[in-house]
Amino acid sequence: MTLSAPIAPQKDRLLALAKSRYRSDRNLSGEWNEALGAILSHRSVRDYLPHALPEHMIELAIAAAQSAPSSSNLQAWSVIVVEDKHIKDRLNSVAGNQRQIAQAPLVLVWLADLARPRDIAETRGGTADGLDYVESFLLGVVDAALAAQNAVVALESLGFGTCYIGAIRNDPETVARELCLPDGVFPVFGLTVGYPDPAKPADVKPRLGQETIVHRNRYNPGAHRAALDAYNKALGTFQAEQGMPRIDWTEQVGNRIGTVAALKGRHALKRVIRKLGFALK
Known part of the structure; x- marks a missing residue:
């Protein structure tokens, strides 16, 4: 028989x-478990120790990713495990030379992958006209995001x-x-992974109150x-606690969406996505 944790520690x-x-x-009530603890404790880590991850941990993370839901079970995503320092450095140049990319032992690049289902359909002698629409591109992006999370x-x-x-x-x-991505594969985002540097601990970033988003x-x-x-x-x-520059969130939102320049080249994504093999009809 499995014994549940005492009520008081759960509440605490x-x-x-x-x-x-x-x-x-704000108070959260109800049952507590390790899964909830991991989810609610999420923080972005930008300082890492220079230790490689064991291969079995990478495989376990991918197994968890593959356990996410997938629209129509098309599994229209892939991931590239980048451990080569030179490739990582060149990716970092695109990303603006971020310290977390420089420090992390690996970067996972999550891909919306419509090349695989297209190849499957065409190899079977069929057509893949349904992949030419915005819905299919969105499906691949959503699948990649669910898997990554x-x-x-x-x-x-x-x-x-x-x-x-x-x-x-x-x-x-x-x-x-x-x-070396083929047509029909789009890099949705990267993900740095590593051992957090205990000398520079990251904290949980506060979010908007539920009353603002529900x-x-x-x-x-x-x-x-x-x-x-x-x-x-x-x-x-x-x-202030994290030694970060002080900026109001409302100002940050305005800065991020106020000009085309703030998009840092991403204003051209529609053209680029089409160039990478997505018709987006």
Whole structure:
């Protein structure tokens, strides 16, 4: 017979996790388990020790990724394990020379992969016209994201650190050439993985309060406005603790979406995606 954890420790863990995630008096109630602990404790790690990951850990992370849901079971994603320093350095040039890429022993590049289903269909003498539509591209991106997040939860539950790298989309053509991607394969994002540096611990970044993102039955425009000052304050406390530059989240949002230049080359993604073999009808 399996004994459940005592009620009091469960409650204490949920209270601590809620305080870290929201920096408010929000209380989480209900059952606690190790899976919830791993998910709610997520933090982006940008400082790593120079130790390679054991191969069996990579295989375990991929098994976790393959355990994610997949639309119509097409499994329209792939991943490239990048451990070669020279390739990693060139990918880092695309991403703006980020320290987490330089330090991490490996980078996983997650791919929306429509080349494999196309090859399967054509090898069988059929057609693959359905892959030429936006829906199929979106399917591959969603599948890759679901798989990657499963891998993140698995890796973090084992004590490894991770950080998503969206900046490889600054120049997907260069990434595609570097990784020898065929037509119909798109690099969605990278993911650094490694042993966190205990001398530079990362903390849980606070998120918007649930009242700003949860809508009941119908969308409520403007529901977020009342909570923005409190969130700016919570995030500012986190930034100070982590030695990060102080910037209000509302200012950060404005800076990120305010100009085309802020997209850092990603304004051309539609053209590039088509050039990489996606018709996007």
